[in-house]
Amino acid sequence: MLLRLTLLLSAASTGLLANSFTFADFSSPANLSLIGDASLSSNLLRLTPALENKNGAAWYNSLVNVQDGFTSDFTFRITERGGYKPDWEEGVENDGADGFAFVVQAQGVNELGLYASGIGYYNILNSLAVEFDTWANKPSYCEPNGNHVAIQSLGTLMNRPEHCAGTEFDGTFTNPNLAITTVPQELSNGDAYNARIVYTPGLLQVFLTDMSAPILAANVDLASLLNLQDGQNAYIGFTSSTGGAWENHDIISWSYTEVPEPSTLVLIGAGLIAGGMIRRRRRA
Numbered sequence: 101m102l103l104r105l106t107l108l109l110s111a112a113s114t115g116l117l118a119n120s121f122t123f124a125d126f127s128s129p130a131n132l133s134l135i136g137d138a139s140l141s142s143n144l145l146r147l148t149p150a151l152e153n154k155n156g157a158a159w160y161n162s163l164v165n166v167q168d169g170f171t172s173d174f175t176f177r178i179t180e181r182g183g184y185k186p187d188w189e190e191g192v193e194n195d196g197a198d199g200f201a202f203v204v205q206a207q208g209v210n211e212l213g214l215y216a217s218g219i220g221y222y223n224i225l226n227s228l229a230v231e232f233d234t235w236a237n238k239p240s241y242c243e244p245n246g247n248h249v250a251i252q253s254l255g256t257l258m259n260r261p262e263h264c265a266g267t268e269f270d271g272t273f274t275n276p277n278l279a280i281t282t283v284p285q286e287l288s289n290g291d292a293y294n295a296r297i298v299y300t301p302g303l304l305q306v307f308l309t310d311m312s313a314p315i316l317a318a319n320v321d322l323a324s325l326l327n328l329q330d331g332q333n334a335y336i337g338f339t340s341s342t343g344g345a346w347e348n349h350d351i352i353s354w355s356y357t358e359v360p361e362p363s364t365l366v367l368i369g370a371g372l373i374a375g376g377m378i379r380r381r382r383r384a
Contacts, residue, residue, distance in 0.1 A: 119164040119358040126351070133161045133209035136220070138340075145351040147200050147220070147340030150180035154346070155215035157203075159337035160356070166204055167323045167332035169359035172297045174338075175352040176200065178234065178288040183345035196288045196347040197235035197246075200340035202297055204228045206328050209335055213259070217241065220339030221252075222261050226326050228253040228278075230297055230306055231261065234288045235345060240266070242277075247287055249306060250280035251318045256327050279318040283308060288347055300359070 121131065125143040132145075138156030139146050148154040164170070181196020201219050205211055205227035214222040217237045221229040229252045236246035242264035252259055254276045263277040285293060285308065296307040298314075302321050305314035328334055336356065340349040 119162075120356060121160065122353075122355040124353055131161055133159045133337075135159070135210060135212045141350075144177075145338070145354070147338055147349040147351065148342050148346075150182060150346045150348045151342065152183065152346055153215055153343060155212060155218070155220045155339070155341035157212045157220055157337060157339040158351070159209040159211070159335050161209050161335075163329060163333035164336060164356065165332050165358055166299065166334045166336070167301070167328060169300045170298075170356060171359075172202065172336065172354070172356045173294070174202070174296075174354040175292055175294050176232070177290065177292045177348075177350045177352060179290045179348045179350070181234075181288050181345070181347035183342075185345070195345045197343050197345035198341050199231060199233040199235065199287070200338055200349040200351075201229040201231040201252075202295075202336070203230075203339055204322065204326070204334050204336050206326055206334040211335075213339060215341040216343030217261055218341055219261055220341045221259050223258045224339075225258050226256045227259045228304075228320070228322070228325065229259055229261075229339070230304075232287055232295075233261075234347065235343075237261075244280070244282050247285075248280060248282045249308065249316055251278040251304060251306070251316060251320070252276045253278060253320075253325060255325050278304075278320060279316050281316045283315060285309060292352060 126140050126145040127143045129140055136156040137148050137154040138158045145158055147156045183195050185195045199219050201221050203221050205224055207226055211224050213220050213224045219231055231250050233248050234246055236243050241262045260276045263280055265275040298305045304318050304320040306316040308315050
């Protein structure tokens with residue numbers, strides 16, 4: 101009975117930890133696909149350097165099960181902003197651009213979108229992006245300012261960073277914005293910020309600094325929004341870009357935890373019950 105219980109709990113813990121990972125730092129490129137200008141620098145994941153017209157992406161190079169839910173925590177820092185300053189917002193003195201995004205996509209590990217206002221995810225098919233945007237593209241992108249967070253997706257179509265519907269050279273497009281908010285923290289001030297993305301089927305939440313209350317939420321069902329591989333799997337990672345203004349976009353640490361499958365939870369519960377029964381029999 102003890103042997104059976106040990107095997108049962110071992111199988112349960114293996115299922116629980118499947119598709120979970122942690123990068124306490126980025127001293128090694130193992131399990132990462134670095135695209136474009138993304139690199140590892142001083143144990144940091146540098147998505148784009150503080151140079152003009154750069155873009156990069158970093159993908160965890162194995163598919164993960166996103167359908168049943170997940171939590172992804174990361175710490176980021178944006179530094180050395182410079183370049184062109186916006187002249188269409190009175191009182192705005194900050195330069196630096198353009199921001200970065202946490203992206204879920206089911207295409208592959210070589211994906212990279214457009215630079216500058218594209219934040220590296222513009223034109224990635226079959227994707228959802230949570231963007232941390234540090235540049236105000238006005239008026240065409242319908243952005244509130246140069247310091248906001250938004251959730252963007254056009255389902256299986258090419259993703260876009262605009263926050264309203266419009267017409268461009270590739271035709272009319274619908275509104276890709278699922279949710280948007282201005283944040284009180286100045287994202288590009290050189291401070292390290294903790295962020296968390298929590299997905300449960302039907303709801304995507306974004307946390308920044310305060311993990312007790314989301315700053316942004318959207319009603320999202322990834323299984324129906326995207327064409328997931330095998331109906332449940334996708335690639336996750338980050339994209340970023342610079343344009344006529346620039347800054348370093350660094351990820352300091354990153355972890356991902358998949359919500360356990362219901363069968364795994366049942367298995368763990370059964371193991372705990374069996375363990376309790378054994379202890380009671382021994383006392384008797």
